[in-house]
Amino acid sequence: MAINAMQNRAPVAQKPHKVEIKADADVGAYIDVEINGKGYTVPFGMTILEACRNNNIHIPSLCYHEDLCLAGACRVCVVEVEGMRTLQASCAYPITNKIKIWTTSERVRKARRHILDLLLSEHYGECYSCVRNNNCELQRLAKEYGVDFYRFGHIKEPRYEVDRSSYAIVRDMDKCVLCKRCVRTCIDLQEVGVLEATRRGYSTLISTFMDKPILDVICINCGQCINRCPTGALRAKDPSDEIWKAIDDPTKHVVIQTAPSIRAAIGEEFGLPPGHSMTGQMVTALRMIGFDRVFDTNFAADLTIMEEGTELLLRLKRKYLFGDPEVKLPQFTSCSPGWIKFIEHYYPEHLDYLSTCKSPQQMFGAIIKTFYAQEMQIDPANIVTVAVMPCTAKKFECNRPEMNASGYKDIDYGLTTRELAQMIKEAGIYLPELPKSYFDEPFGNASGAGLIFGATGGVMEAALRTVYEIVTGREVPFENLDITPCRGMDGVRQGSVILTDVKDEWRFLEGFEVKFMIAHGTSNARKVMEALIHGELDDYHFVEIMACPGGCIGGGGQPIPTSPEIRRKRAEAIYNEDKELPIRKSHENPHIKYIYEKFLVDGPCGHISHKLLHTHYVKRGKFIV
């Protein structure tokens, strides 16, 4: 299948260039270079910046980002190359011959300092009232270069209005350094195309189509641009003031649920290296903050698997047993709200392929304000539901008008990992030193299947563990239940599972090969959709899409910075925790069994679940009005 070979639409000039060795060149695969008077051997074509960083030589950078194509826009990374008249941007200089480089000569230091002074002269903002205080690349550079006065003056008035139109993203262009990382994220990495540099010279401004408020253009709220912005110019809309208010209000019963990927990343906000799971400490912290109940979204993920897996089996039945030509297969997952908005805008004719299941966050909200309220005998009007999510799109999702199945707003606030960490700090708590504790009943247990929802491929793996067992009565035939074809970080992955010795009621699936595909990042989602349109997915049955690179662990609400390495470590933390859990399949979660006995009595995809746990989508289209 040619999906991986499909080109993305980035302008040629913005693509990473591979430098090939010419046949008649007198250099080999490695080149000897001299950096600051010392000899090094580096691979041919590697940039000066990479070569230096690999050898622990520090070069500052601002517009460079590991996830993105090169821009060479900020010039903070300049170095001196012998024989070159001007200083060279090291991030955009591939080494192709023996060169001598100086990374900290007087000329270099002076140039960098001037660039910084110029950036600061236009930078309106005060660090102590900025969300990126202490985690800002511009601030760090200013400190590194010892900036203690404004050589070229300092702007006194804001030039732009802050755009607060979106449910998820706040844009404060006075803090923008025009590095274009957000542009490259949105156009290249995500292929959504909201932001671009407009105008020219001093007036240059990163803006939207016709300078419209970001709410009115096709932004999918993925927040990936926030994660890559070096400054506080882009941030998420923070509801924590309202949440504190609810906590302080004795008449409110404040319930919080935490998504699978939070525990794997929140430690980073407290200075821990990526890949440390903080589940128990986080639960303790949430209780200390004052939440009345702390629930695990993994429970709702298990519920999602029951519903979505059943939905898949029903579609297979309708198509292959009853020959219904109307059935849309493959079924696409629907738990990533960024992906939902993406398909609503760009492929509105294909919404029927989506599972009708709500995301775990929304399912949980609907359950809390109905079943849980009943069991606890609390008036749902007094329940405030907060969802800690790795995701900024969840802030938009919980505000979708149809998300009120309980008769109330199912989820009142979407909070990101970063914002939660801030609340924990504000409460005077140092997370890593807390004792561990467990999630609250009646949703205390969740399976490992619900946990791995946090990484790309996790939903597929969780669903397969359950679907296979429903149909055959046996565990999926993978060592340790680890369905390895689902794992990894390739943009588009695929695999299949063959159903054999099936139970009687699934006779028609004997020998059936369930083919699945997994994609993460909306640029890859686009490739999958194009393949679908061209009929290349006709023999596939289930497709998992997550809008963010890496899945939720790389979500737009996760700690900054992000890189392929960081995302890999967070995913590892999740898979390791899954291995340790006593229950690793959604359908074996006793609380899931309980809720289907007590409340969702007509079973998965029955009437009650249809009302509470399923939804519909909006044909939005791509025309911007």
Added chain:
Amino acid sequence: MIVPDNNVIVNEVEKLIEKYGSGRENLLPVLQDIQRKFGFISDFAMQEIAHKMNIHPVEVYGVVTFYSFLSTEPKGKYIIRLCKTISCDLAGKDAVANTLQRELGLKFGETSSDRKFTLEYCHCIGMCDQGPAMLINEQVYTKLTPSKVIEIIENLK
């Protein structure tokens, strides 16, 4: 000028893309032709071009706002651009500017209500040795004096 019907734009864009090709490198000529034909590039036109060229509307908007000679707002039939760069300034640009404003009843940056004239400044147009200089649409006028300006404007009115 009447805002063009969207169908007219759809047809025109289709024609231009056929002429120049749908690759993104052909964006500028397409935009220039649209600008010439309609006097501006409407947001509908930008989106239509973007979708036909398989790029994002905001990328088209970025290009349109980059170039002073492309505009997103309707302009007058005659666009008068007076050079504001230093040699024209020294050669007496201010007097010419005042005359233009008085004769047209417009300030710089404005378009007359009958959509006949737009008055703006521009950067160097390469006529430094013959300043003050201005452009009216694609025609260059050099060594301007207030009386010369009055005459030129009279002829257009």
